[in-house]
C-alpha cells in the first residue's frame with residue numbers, strides 16, 4: 001500500500017465517531033436498564049437484537065475489521081439457515097451477561113456482529129471474549145419471519161416479565177383464550193396488540209426447535225409467550241417493541257391482581273369491537289364473539 005492509501009485510511013479512522021455515543025448503542029443501554037429496573041431481567045435473563053443500518057454503523061466502525069468469528073449457534077452448535085440475513089449487521093446482547101451491568105459497560109456486555117455463511121463476525125464488543133446470546137437461533141429466525149411480514153421490523157426482544165410469567169402458571173395456554181383475557185384487562189390492549197399474543201407450551205430454551213416454533217408464531221403476531229419462561233416481542237423500534245411488551249405485562253398484572261377475586265365488571269366483546277372500529281385496527285380473527 002502506498003503513502004496515499006495509508007493517509008486515506010488514517011483519515012477515515014480519525015473521522016470515525018465513538019461507537020459508545022452512537023444512538024443505537026445508547027438507546028439499547030437505556031432500554032435494558034429500564035427493563036432491569038422493572039424486574040423483568042434477573043441475573044442474565046433476557047436478550048435483545050437490533051438490525052442496524054450498515055451505512056450508519058460505518059460512521060463508527062471499520063466494517064472490514066473483523067475482530068473474531070464464532071459459530072452461529074444457540075446452546076447447541078448446530079447450524080440453521082440464515083440466508084436472508086447474510087451480511088446483515090445486528091447489535092446483540094451477550095450470553096450470560098447481566099442486564100444490570102450493560103449501561104455501565106456496553107463494550108463487554110453487547111456486541112455488534114455481521115451474519116456470515118460460516119458464522120458470526122464480531123465487529124465490536126464482547127470485550128471479555130464473550131459471544132451472542134444463547135437465544136440467537138430464536139432471534140434470527142424471528143427477524144426473518146417478521147421481515148417477511150413487515151420489511152421495517154428491526155427489533156426482537158426477549159424478557160421475563162414477572163406477571164406474565166405468573167399468568168402462564170394459572171391461565172390456560174391457549175392463544176385465543178390468553179389473548180382474549182389480556183384484551184379484557186385494560187382498554188388499550190386491543191388497540192396496542194390487535195394481532196394478539198401467540199402462546200407456546202414450555203420448551204427447551206436456546207435450541208433451534210424453540211426458534212423455529214417462535215418464528216412460526218411470529219408470522220401471525222408480534223408477541224409470543226413462552227410458557228413458564230417469558231416473552232418475545234418484535235417491532236420497528238426499541239420503543240415500539242418495549243411498549244408492546246410493557247402493555248402485555250401490565251394486562252397480566254391486572255389479571256394476577258384480580259384472577260382470585262369475583263369478577264363483577266368486565267370489558268365485553270361488544271365494547272372491544274367498538275374499540276376496533278374507532279381505532280381502525282386489524283383485529284385477529286376468531287376471538288371476539
Ligand code: 13P
Pocket residue numbers: 044045046047093094095096097132133134135158205206
Ligand atoms: P442469554 O444469557 O444466553 O442471553 O440467555 C438468557 C435467557 O433469557 C435465556 O432464555
Ligand code: ZN
Pocket residue numbers: 045046158159160205229230
Ligand atoms: Zn429467557
